[in-house]
């Protein structure tokens with residue numbers, strides 16, 4: 001079958017890889033000059049099945065209210081005259097009940113465990129290298145209240161097969177000696193030995209190269225303007241090609257993997273995707289003193305930041321990423337939010353990095369209110385979704401791509417997950433809120 005994948009981010013590239021593996025003739029279209037150039041460019045670098053607690057959880061409404069108007073808040077809603085933002089927020093609130101939270105954690109962990117195994121298999125099959133580290137992920141807590149609140153979700157994750165072990169401050173420092181500096185302030189930690197980290201952008205580019213070598217055609221620098229239907233199915237894609245000319249491109253099946261921009265192209269088709277851009281920040285800092293810098297990938301729960309370390313010919317760097325701002329599609333840097341991250345790095349690991357050389361970046365996470373991505377069928381028989389991966393797009397990329405390729409091929413995916421398969425009048429379980 002001829003399949004067009006719309007979008008060459010982590011989700012588009014992984015879809016293309018697994019579709020090609022199943023024998024399809026695949027074309028990937030993206031407006032950027034290289035794969036992974038938008039949200040998949042400089043993320044936190046974690047493959048973190050253990051990061052499965054959704055933003056929408058029972059403690060979120062109060063926290064969000066407390067953070068309203070606070071410029072450096074980890075999760076900041078800036079309310080706009082935007083119906084889509086309001087509907088998204090309503091749906092977010094509906095996902096904060098204990099029952100919805102448990103349901104969403106189950107989806108996120110199931111997909112995460114499947115996806116991490118698929119990534120490890122991919123590494124064995126292809127030898128792909130992306131500055132990966134397999135030393136696990138350590139979540140640390142500097143607030144006793146937050147640590148206590150994390151115990152029940154961690155227990156649920158363990159029951160679902162994610163070995164997120166609760167440990168004390170001493171063990172946390174044994175696993176990551178660079179935390180010694182804040183040992184007196186550590187309330188506790190959890191450690192997931194199977195989780196990993198690496199450079200997600202390098203991964204996307206290397207995987208795209210493997211796809212090209214296997215025959216996948218990449219049309220880069222081409223701007224998709226519309227999807228057109230005929231006879232109740234997608235008939236063609238309209239785009240402005242690399243020469244600036246209008247063009248129609250046809251295939252047998254189409255995969256929508258345009259990240260935060262997916263709902264904009266889906267809406268004219270009568271498909272309301274509950275995705276809203278959640279702007280996140282990352283900071284990349286050259287290491288000054290390697291002995292003071294962390295080796296293990298970390299999650300700082302209080303500040304909602306993740307930390308990864310990259311050591312390669314490009315130099316020894318720290319990547320710190322996180323925070324979320326719901327404020328439309330703007331990607332401008334807010335100096336207060338940038339400086340809050342740098343201050344936290346200096347507090348935790350003083351002297352570790354050349355913070356004066358910090359490089360800042362923002363990206364728009366394609367966030368669903370539940371944190372559960374949209375993967376599967378739509379009411380149009382030849383249009384498929386692989387989008388809405390929010391905070392965990394890399395963690396979920398291989399599993400989502402593999403499952404999606406099965407669905408497109410008429411096979412049943414190997415993972416227990418609430419795939420979309422909605423009819424126009426009857427949306428799937430986590431699309432109802434749209």
Ligand SMILES: Cc1cc2nc3c(=O)[nH]c(=O)nc-3n(C[C@H](O)[C@H](O)[C@H](O)COP(=O)(O)OP(=O)(O)OC[C@H]3O[C@@H](n4cnc5c(N)ncnc54)[C@H](O)[C@@H]3O)c2cc1C
Pocket residue numbers: 006007008009010011012029030031032035036037038039040041042043044045046047048222223224225257258259260261279280281282306321322362363364365366386387388389390391392393394395396
């Ligand atoms: C600060 C931050 C930290 C993060 N940290 C992590 C982490 O540690 N671990 C993790 O698992 N995830 C993390 N994420 C999430 C992860 O990066 C995203 O979920 C993932 O990159 C989304 O990939 P995507 O392919 O869906 O979207 P994108 O990477 O945005 O890809 C969509 C593609 O569609 C193209 N496109 C859009 N519209 C058009 C159009 N009209 N025509 C042509 N092309 C178009 C774009 O050019 C883009 O290449 C983080 C995100 C952020 C912002």
